[in-house]
Amino acid sequence: MRDLLLMVVVLTVLSAFSGGLLSGLRNATAARIEVQQLKFVKGPAIKKILQGVSNDPIADRFTLKDGDIERKFFVGKFDGKANTVVLESSGKGYGGDVGLMIGVNVENDTIVGAGVTTHSETPGLGATAKDNPAFVSQFKGLPIEETFEVTNDGGKVNAMSGATITSRAVCAAATQAGSIYKKLKPQLSEKLKEFNK
Amino acid sequence: MLNQKKLIVSHAPFWHDGSSITVRSYHTMLAALPAALFGIFTYGMPALGVVSLSISFAIIWELLINKVTQRTVSIGDGNAALIGLLFAMLLPATSPWWMVATGTFVAVVIGKHIYGGIGGNPFNPVLIGVAILMVAWKDYFDFNEALVNYDLRFAMVYPLAAAKHLGTSGIEAFSTAGLLLGQHSGGIGATFGLGLILGGIYLIIRGFIRWEISVSFLAGVFVTALLFHMSDPSLYAGPVFHLLTGYTLIGAFFLATEDSSSPVNFIPMLIYGAGAGVMTVLIRNIGTYVDGVVFAILLMNLINPICDKIRPKALGKVV
Amino acid sequence: MIKRSFIGLTKPMLKYEALDLKTPEPTIIQEPKKVSLFLDKTYGFKDTILLKIGDTVKTGQKLSVSENSDAYVISTVTGKISSIETLAGDYGKTFTSVSIEVDENEEIDDQFKTLAAEPTLDSAINFLSGVPGKPAFKIFSDPEKPINTIIVNGVDRDLLVGTNQYVIKSDIDAVKNGVRILKKITGIDNILIAVPQNMMQDAIGGGAQVVTVDSEYPATLPAMMMQSILGQILPAGQSCEDMGVCFLSAEAVASIGTAIEEGRIPSTKTVTFINKDGVKSLASAKIGTPVRNIINAFGVTLNEKDRLISGGPMTGATLYSENFPVLADTDAIMIQDRDNIPFISDYPCINCGECVRACPANVPVNMLVRFLEAGQYEEAADQYDLYSCIECGLCSYVCVSKMPVFHYIKLAKYELGRTTSAEATNA
Amino acid sequence: MAKTLTQEFTKGLWEEIAPFRLVLGLCPVLGVTTTIENGIGMGLATTFVLVFSNILVASLRNIIPSKVRIACFIIIIATFVVVTELLMQAFTYTLFLKLGVFIPLIVVNCIVLGRAEAFASKNSLTFSIADGLGIGIGFTLSLAALGAVRELFGANNLTIWTTPTSIIGIQEVFGTNFEPFTFMVQAPGAFVCLGLMLCLMNLVGSK
Amino acid sequence: MGYMEIIIGGIFVNNILLAQFLGNCPFLGTSKKMETAVGMAMAVVFVLVLAGVITWVLYTFFLVPYKLVYMRTIAFILVIASLVQFVEMFLKKSIPALYAGLGIFLPLITTNCAVFGACILNVDKDLNFMKTLVQSVAYAVGFGLALILFAGVRERIILARVPKPLQDTSIGLVTAGILSLTFYAFKGMI
Ligand SMILES: Cc1cc2nc3c(=O)[nH]c(=O)nc-3n(C[C@H](O)[C@H](O)[C@H](O)COP(=O)(O)O)c2cc1C
Ligand SMILES: Cc1cc2nc3c(=O)[nH]c(=O)nc-3n(C[C@H](O)[C@H](O)[C@H](O)COP(=O)(O)O)c2cc1C
Ligand SMILES: Cc1cc2nc3c(=O)[nH]c(=O)nc-3n(C[C@H](O)[C@H](O)[C@H](O)COP(=O)(O)O)c2cc1C
């Protein structure tokens, strides 16, 4: 009986210790981890999209509520003017969700650039979406509030050969970004004004 | 008796049919010679360089490893030279010397000698050498790229690459007769279909290779290619094309038949050969690689030990 | 040695040569000055030795070494015992060799003559087990393994050997006689006589059913004959006797016939002599004659490093000395020139599969030999059909690596036999 | 024979160097060693878990009932693995990405559990620290060595550490003309390379 | 992703052992004899499929809703460890014959990367329940297949004249490398 009790006590204490330690550490590192993730996962894509910005878009970020979801926006300043936001959306790809960063010029509502962030597509096939600039650059200059589709489905985006599913995912993500953008445009403009002060 | 003569005492049988590893090796080389010479004539000095370099390196590596492992020198059995020759026959004529050196090292040392030499290797050493080069130096193994500076009497496009990227429309330029007579690009000794077939028939007649493996391999390629072709004639090339291009023929007669890594019983030989044939076309048509022979045979080498357990019941065996 | 044919697709196809109808009569080998007779047993340390050096023996006298053993040999000459030695043979076999200096004046021992009038199995066991052909009469008296069929072997076990075929042709009456006597003393009616196709006529009539045997090696090995003649498959690890079948050579049966008919125990053995160039001749020699005498009679010189073989090319055994005698079952003496001896190599199996295709017993020799080489005899027996081997030697004959496969097999069987018998005694 | 503290430490560097001698913990060894950097990172992460779990196990060894000891060890190890995960995410995020699933897999690394069970649960705190450090550093060295061979021939580089702004190490070791033998940095190359290194170790060890 | 792709992918293309480097210790440890290889393969199939499904349920319905994803390493290993214990006790009592066959392999599985890794990969891929099940089965079959094929080859190698320093694990690793190379045959087939 004493043994049993000891076992239970030891296990409970250990678990409690473990839980406490971990949740403490989790809280302590959460903020830093977020920055790191942004910097390394989204940073490169954002940098590519916002070539020639004069600010640090990762530092200049804000969040907006879209229903229950919190969405992050990164601000790009060109010639001292905060006129571009980068937002993230996603679409269902071949091996899971494909994350897309898309930059929009709020003055004329056109896309300034796009880049794939997280994905689990097949190397050599879908994964090229991330490395191959030719594919995502098709979005550049297009109006954001459009429904994007690959040519096979009647749209005007040329799919990557052998990776139509991934291409569709990217299109879906861009379309989703468009609808988010449309929905939050008023708040966005408000926020950007703060950066322009 | 004091003047006792010393007689040879040994165990029965006292006859032997005279076969030997040496004889087999040299005859296999002899059978491969027409195709190899054709390649040398077609591709000229660079091809001759690759062939001689490959054979010499194979022999040197074998000698070195004999010394390192302190075993009897085994270059006399001709197996190292055979490995060198077959290896060279698979390479593009433009292969740089270090690729030949590395490849023969892998074939002879990793493929064969770490398993204790001849007979111990579970995989075909030549194919291990080629496979490792194929994954390590892709560009050098891309025949279109490697042979880009050649201007021969025929279209310098690698038929399998054309079929893969362009479908049937890409291969209209290749006639069956042309393929048989080596009027297409590829490995030094792998393009001369007629020569390979003659060599193969010679080996089969002499009993140096087992016809079951070669025939079932070719049948496997044929049937699978035919099925693909029927499913979409514009996308997938026909069976004869698959039989005469890439490494199919050299694979059927010279690579799949390597003794140590292939089965010896009838049904397993059929399974092994047919399996390699089917995989070859699968890889060519739906896999990543342009030619599937190398990996298809290696894969079947892997299955060989288990597959070869299917065998006729031994006499009087009580189960 | 025989070279592989140019076309290598098929199995080896070694044919027994049927004995030529015009074969000359055997060369009679002169009686030697000294004979050596072999007993299948050695005497133990504590045994009472019944024979002494200097004892005189008569022709036809039964010689036993010790009281504790029923092994015996029938003297084929009259003379004085000059030495008694024990010898070791292959695979743990041991012999006692009794050498006798031959006396000019032959005296015949007549102990057997009285028994011959009324032949019984007992008298056969006691006097006729060492006649030319060496019939194993003892197996008829084992109550646990009753014999129901006797096959008289008018064919020879090995290639080139013609001894039994010669007996069928020259002495068929004695054979038929022997068959009659066998029926009488063993009570077994089912006696078959197996001959090559071309001797069918010679053997007909005489109370035994005549059957023919295929002419391709190894059709005449007992297990193969069981299958082709009786349609029975010998279970792996069992002997023909276990199945109730006894093989007797035609020469042995003829010897029985002659012995009972004439009241005299035959002592002359027909031996096929196979020359260096593979030409065969017949010789007729007293059991116990040194092999040297036969070689000399044919005018052959035996050089250093030649090979001297008792038996045929596939299953015979090498002799290390020309002084070795002709024994009751020495069907052939073969000489191989040193330049023709195929040497074994230390290469491993390359898995070429030649042996697997050649093996008449479907043994997976390629795998078996790996285990045997590694000394893993039990796995070899359990998984790779060691005991299915009928010991034809074809696997070694075709082995591309020139491995001593057959030797490995015999050695493994011997070693396993030793461990199992050791376990049996310990248990 | 009792060992000294130094011996407990140094045995992990040669006599019992993992994974060569112990042939355990192979997955990370094979999975991540495409560069020296990955090897070192993985090794240090494992060392961290090893040392801290050894410390905790050794301190608690008299309290933990033997029936649930494995469960306790697993909880302890898993805790430190998560700690490592969190810390790496916070401070060395790129390395964390490269090592991927192999960081959480430290929890099943046979070496870590093996040391807890075989050593720390039977020895004092200081000895357990020495043991953990020794085995961990040995493991790190092995991974680094394997990473070095694979990276050198497979990528023509030797990368010891990458910071956001620069790379410590040598690039293009054999010159720009050299075509890297990329087989080495691929999956099969990992096995072959480890096998051959083990052969070398056996050769050296048998002398 | 269709079921066919999950199956082909899991067994061949992304073979958990040869392409993802998970489960190497038992791969090398239990492949010297065919018998043990088969035993281990069966044990892994059994545990991997159960663990894959249970951890998916735990992850989807507990860790994610309660924002405890960072605790998944602890949660999964505890699930696997107790599962193995439970399976062991269950088999011992109810199916002794199976226990006799698998028993010695079960404890080894707790520290088998393949099981734990497959669970992590499953939840990372965001599959639904049925697909998780199929994926787990495919991974497990792939593991078993590789192990058994490897054992076949290894049985022969043991009889070959391998030089001394290469014997055993060393040659085993090199051969495993070639095995993994042969699986390149399936590249691109999904
Ligand atoms: C075209 C050809 C070339 C050969 N060249 C060689 C050779 O260079 N060295 C050699 O040892 N045997 C060579 N042989 C084999 C020998 O003629 C001979 O058959 C063999 O050495 C006998 O093998 P053994 O020593 O195993 O009995 C060659 C055979 C052929 C058909
Ligand atoms: C065994 C061996 C392997 C070699 N492997 C390679 C190699 O993998 N890649 C390579 O480019 N050169 C290799 N080399 C060749 C030298 O490094 C060569 O001098 C260098 O690549 C420059 O060659 P280049 O000027 O012909 O391009 C190897 C040399 C040897 C002896
Ligand atoms: C995950 C795993 C853990 C193992 N842990 C141990 C262990 O703690 N102790 C041990 O002696 N062997 C361990 N082994 C090794 C195997 O049990 C070993 O192969 C088996 O004991 C047979 O080894 P042998 O070749 O020495 O007979 C482990 C193997 C694996 C796969």
Ligand SMILES: Cc1cc2nc3c(=O)[nH]c(=O)nc-3n(C[C@H](O)[C@H](O)[C@H](O)CO)c2cc1C
């Ligand atoms: C290690 C080794 C590698 C060999 N490689 C091949 C080969 O790739 N192709 C071939 O036809 N023969 C090869 N041979 C020779 C082959 O086994 C056989 O002896 C000849 O093919 C004659 O049948 C090889 C033999 C060994 C033992």
Ligand code: SF4
């Ligand atoms: S194994 Fe062969 S050589 Fe050795 S003693 Fe026996 S018979 Fe003689």
Ligand code: SF4
């Ligand atoms: S081969 Fe057959 S007949 Fe001859 S002794 Fe053996 S069991 Fe008896």
Ligand code: SF4
């Ligand atoms: S000696 Fe060889 S070939 Fe003949 S039966 Fe035995 S194993 Fe088969």
Ligand code: SF4
């Ligand atoms: S013939 Fe010799 S080398 Fe060929 S498989 Fe048989 S034993 Fe091996």
Ligand code: FES
């Ligand atoms: S480290 Fe992966 S199974 Fe041991």
